[in-house]
Amino acid sequence: MTAIASANAVAEIAALIGDPARANILSALMTGRALAAGELACAAGVSPQTTSGHLAKLTEARLLSVEQQGRHRYYRLASPDIARAVEALMTVAAAGVPRHRPAGPKDEALRTARSCYDHIAGRLGVALAASLCRNGRILLADGAGAITEDGWRFFAAFGIDPGADPRSRRPLCRPCLDWSERRPHLAGRLGLALLSRSLELGWVVPVSDSRALRITGAGHRGFVGRFGLSPDWPQGREGAQEF
Amino acid sequence: MTAIASANAVAEIAALIGDPARANILSALMTGRALAAGELACAAGVSPQTTSGHLAKLTEARLLSVEQQGRHRYYRLASPDIARAVEALMTVAAAGVPRHRPAGPKDEALRTARSCYDHIAGRLGVALAASLCRNGRILLADGAGAITEDGWRFFAAFGIDPGADPRSRRPLCRPCLDWSERRPHLAGRLGLALLSRSLELGWVVPVSDSRALRITGAGHRGFVGRFGLSPDWPQGREGAQEF
DNA sequence: GGGATGTTTCGGCCGCGGCCGAAACATTGG
DNA sequence: CCAATGTTTCGGCCGCGGCCGAAACATCCC
Structure with missing residues (x-):
């Protein structure tokens, strides 16, 4: 069921974006710059541990990419799409x-x-x-x-x-x-x-x-x-x- | 904070799309044609009363427009956007x-x-x-x-x-x-x-x-x-x- | 090594929201 | 007016998922 599967895939992506904290994170990354988890927690307005969960989800879904630098982990939008x-x-x-x-x-x-x-x-x-x-x-x-x-x-x-x-x-x-x-x-x-x-x-x-x-x-x-x-x-x- | 407000608005829209039933509805309407509530229920794979709730939300958020024809109500995407x-x-x-x-x-x-x-x-x-x-x-x-x-x-x-x-x-x-x-x-x-x-x-x-x-x-x-x-x-x- | 800082994992609480059955409402046709 | 059909409203159940505190890692710096 191509179209249905695709609709569900759309729903998954949209649901990810459809949380205020995650939307804030994505919004903060719209500049294209990479930001550290802590900065994103601040931007999202939730605690670091909550942010960590959100970042894991977004990364898992390939919406974000992450690279580690020392004790920081920098997240950025995974693609222009x-x-x-x-x-x-x-x-x-x-x-x-x-x-x-x-x-x-x-x-x-x-x-x-x-x-x-x-x-x-x-x-x-x-x-x-x-x-x-x-x-x-x-x-x-x-x-x-x-x-x-x-x-x-x-x-x-x-x-x-x-x-x-x-x-x-x-x-x-x-x-x-x-x-x-x-x-x-x-x-x-x-x-x-x-x-x-x-x-x-x-x-x-x-x-x-x-x-x-x-x-x-x-x-x-x-x-x-x-x-x-x-x-x-x-x-x-x-x-x-x-x- | 404008940026946050706008991010929250994005989250609202995305959350609306981020439900499988609603994503199916929107997907079914992507042709641009208007469909009746019952047809959309069929498309979404949920009951008519559940669909009714979804349609009300989508219409309320201006994602869909509706026009009544007899006892049918035809829904379509509110805009090409x-x-x-x-x-x-x-x-x-x-x-x-x-x-x-x-x-x-x-x-x-x-x-x-x-x-x-x-x-x-x-x-x-x-x-x-x-x-x-x-x-x-x-x-x-x-x-x-x-x-x-x-x-x-x-x-x-x-x-x-x-x-x-x-x-x-x-x-x-x-x-x-x-x-x-x-x-x-x-x-x-x-x-x-x-x-x-x-x-x-x-x-x-x-x-x-x-x-x-x-x-x-x-x-x-x-x-x-x-x-x-x-x-x-x-x-x-x-x-x-x-x- | 030890302490400070950044990040993640775990566990548990709690509320939002999707789902359906039943029933009400609306429209059409007989 | 009644029956059939399409749609919405109401009420209640239930589970998913977001939230945070506590604690465990990880890394850096002294």
């Missing part, structure tokens, strides 16, 4: 709460720019994707994407080569629906490379204890100058009509 | 369990032939639909179906008249995606009539405490002789190319 699934659930959850606009400053920071697993999300991520698309650097279709000839030159000039490490089975360039903006941002190896390079250049810096990214002055100038984002960004809804 | 989330979970589930083919005898019986609500599903149901289609008794399109002139004569000769009781609002003939085969079988009043008549003729008998149907010797001869199923059925994948 996991991040994508959690993000999809966030989209649904966000849609389910249509008007809930307290929107504290922290929330606003997350909406402006954040890391999603290993790439850039939030208004910055969406604006970059839209701008790259508009300028013919990439093509984004429903669930797939590609880099144009011009795009390859552009990215090389920016100092990244998403084609490197061709052994990787990860898609080169694919859209990922942004839960706060409900429009696509860039994932895949290109998304990864863009985030790494932006961090390297100091265009964005991670906000501690958060997935939020702070855009520096240099970053603002860079995104506007090189990527063609409008100067009054991030207030405007850059390319809001693109999709 | 929901389907995307379920699909993302399926991706994770599929990746997490690369090979897992136990397929016990009970499972095999269900795959061979079972009742779905009030019509025949499983390999038998799919083979019948394919054969009827191939021989020009019926036409099946994406979400609708029809009986041909020849088909009416054929079904009358078989001893059923799906046109009787024209007041019924149920569709006469419509395809229903089979979970185990992933290809359509026959539902609607024609599907109902086919199952009733097959039971009447003793071609199939219900297996107690199961949705499985056992195909009798007479049934095997009948399905082969009258409906043109290949004699080595149900081993072969009758008309596997039809759709």
Whole structure:
């Protein structure tokens, strides 16, 4: 019973995510960074021993991978698929709460720019994707994407080569629906490379204890100058009509 | 703490999906079609009253929408986002369990032939639909179906008249995606009539405490002789190319 | 070695929630 | 109005699983 078995498998995965403590753990790992068990216990808001049980389950189910370093054990999301699934659930959850606009400053920071697993999300991520698309650097279709000839030159000039490490089975360039903006941002190896390079250049810096990214002055100038984002960004809804 | 709030919202959604019965319901609705509560009970494998509770929860959480038609209540996925989330979970589930083919005898019986609500599903149901289609008794399109002139004569000769009781609002003939085969079988009043008549003729008998149907010797001869199923059925994948 | 720190295992408590039978409610058709 | 059918509500049972305290490991540092 293929479909039934698959539905039950879905239920298993969803049930794992469907516990507040575990959802907090996964959420904390959405940055793509690895965190130690103790940090995750803090993030989850439950005791270390309870967290240990949760981590064992998540690892057993291959949602997390773990590596030991001394007396610490560092956990991270086992694959981008996991991040994508959690993000999809966030989209649904966000849609389910249509008007809930307290929107504290922290929330606003997350909406402006954040890391999603290993790439850039939030208004910055969406604006970059839209701008790259508009300028013919990439093509984004429903669930797939590609880099144009011009795009390859552009990215090389920016100092990244998403084609490197061709052994990787990860898609080169694919859209990922942004839960706060409900429009696509860039994932895949290109998304990864863009985030790494932006961090390297100091265009964005991670906000501690958060997935939020702070855009520096240099970053603002860079995104506007090189990527063609409008100067009054991030207030405007850059390319809001693109999709 | 926005991040925690959002994680809890994710947990809520995931917990809803994380019950086998509800996952089956969502899975059954992944085609995008609306299904009645009773059909979903059949799909979920639990009683109608239990299903009712699940449907209420899913609807309350805006995962499903419902519309009433007479004494039926038709449920469908509330948005494509929901389907995307379920699909993302399926991706994770599929990746997490690369090979897992136990397929016990009970499972095999269900795959061979079972009742779905009030019509025949499983390999038998799919083979019948394919054969009827191939021989020009019926036409099946994406979400609708029809009986041909020849088909009416054929079904009358078989001893059923799906046109009787024209007041019924149920569709006469419509395809229903089979979970185990992933290809359509026959539902609607024609599907109902086919199952009733097959039971009447003793071609199939219900297996107690199961949705499985056992195909009798007479049934095997009948399905082969009258409906043109290949004699080595149900081993072969009758008309596997039809759709 | 010994003590501090990080992590897991064990054991037991407890409540949430899924399940079904019975029955009520709703709609349709006769 | 009554009977049949589809759906929901109610009530009660029961087990799964999350939680924590205590304690056992594991590792590091002195």
